[in-house]
Amino acid sequence: EAGVVQSPRYKIIEKKQPVAFWCNPISGHNTLYWYLQNLGQGPELLIRYENEEAVDDSQLPKDRFSAERLKGVDSTLKIQPAELGDSAVYLCASSLEGYNSPLHFGNGTRLTVT
Amino acid sequence: DQQVKQNSPSLSVQEGRISILNCDYTNSMFDYFLWYKKYPAEGPTFLISISSIKDKNEDGRFTVFLNKSAKHLSLHIVPSQPGDSAVYFCAAYRNSGSRLTFGEGTQLTVNP
Numbered sequence A: 001e002a003g004v005v006q007s008p009r010y011k012i013i014e015k016k017q018p019v020a021f022w023c024n025p026i027s028g029h030n031t032l033y034w035y036l037q038n039l040g041q042g043p044e045l046l047i048r049y050e051n052e053e054a055v056d057d058s059q060l061p062k063d064r065f066s067a068e069r070l071k072g073v074d075s076t077l078k079i080q081p082a083e084l085g086d087s088a089v090y091l092c093a094s095s096l097e098g099y100n101s102p103l104h105f106g107n108g109t110r111l112t113v114t
Numbered sequence B: 001d002q003q004v005k006q007n008s009p010s011l012s013v014q015e016g017r018i019s020i021l022n023c024d025y026t027n028s029m030f031d032y033f034l035w036y037k038k039y040p041a042e043g044p045t046f047l048i049s050i051s052s053i054k055d056k057n058e059d060g061r062f063t064v065f066l067n068k069s070a071k072h073l074s075l076h077i078v079p080s081q082p083g084d085s086a087v088y089f090c091a092a093y094r095n096s097g098s099r100l101t102f103g104e105g106t107q108l109t110v111n112p
Helices: none
Strands: A005-007 A010-013 A019-024 A031-037 A044-050 A053-056 A065-068 A075-079 A088-095 A109-113 B010-014 B019-025 B032-038 B045-051 B056-059 B062-067 B072-077 B086-093 B106-111
Touching: A005 A088, A010 A019, A019 A088, A019 A109, A031 A075, A044 A065, A044 A075, A075 A088, B010 B019, B019 B032, B019 B086, B019 B106, B032 B062, B045 B056, B045 B062, B045 B072, B072 B086
Parallel strands: A010 A109, B010 B106
Antiparallel strands: A005 A019, A019 A075, A031 A044, A031 A088, A044 A053, A065 A075, A088 A109, B019 B072, B032 B045, B032 B086, B056 B062, B062 B072, B086 B106
């Protein structure tokens, strides 16, 4: 089966600019996650979707971050405006049904804000 | 509040020997514990898991041990191979709607 696909792989932007990341989960996976990974740290959840519904977005900084999962398949994560501290790897993952099935991660987008 | 901690940032072992990666947690309500492996420039991949009702789970060269009284789990890899060199994350969650919480990761290097 095809894995979780993320694009772009790398993105360099200046602070205050907008940026968007795209994720295509594994076909049939109802749950989609966006994680943030800082250097030397484990992934931290930003938002979790069950189909098209965001069921856990308590860690998403809503003043500048937004996400959507239209039709319960692909998802986009947007930052506007980006800050220097947003430099990190943004990981998308999907699973068949919540945490009871293993999460499959994409290769991530490495964001550098200058 | 770091509920899952991996206190060793790195571990180096010789090929063929045993690798033991450790993880401590503070939340006694966790129901499941998992290990993920991550190669550079790739996302983490699921390795092995264990339910809180068990104390051991084995899959080939990988065994996870859970000590609930000590709130400690460990991953044993035997024999270790150079291809096992990666960052290993432990993670845990509760069934009742909590999120999957990851540790900081341990870089394992297996020397030929």
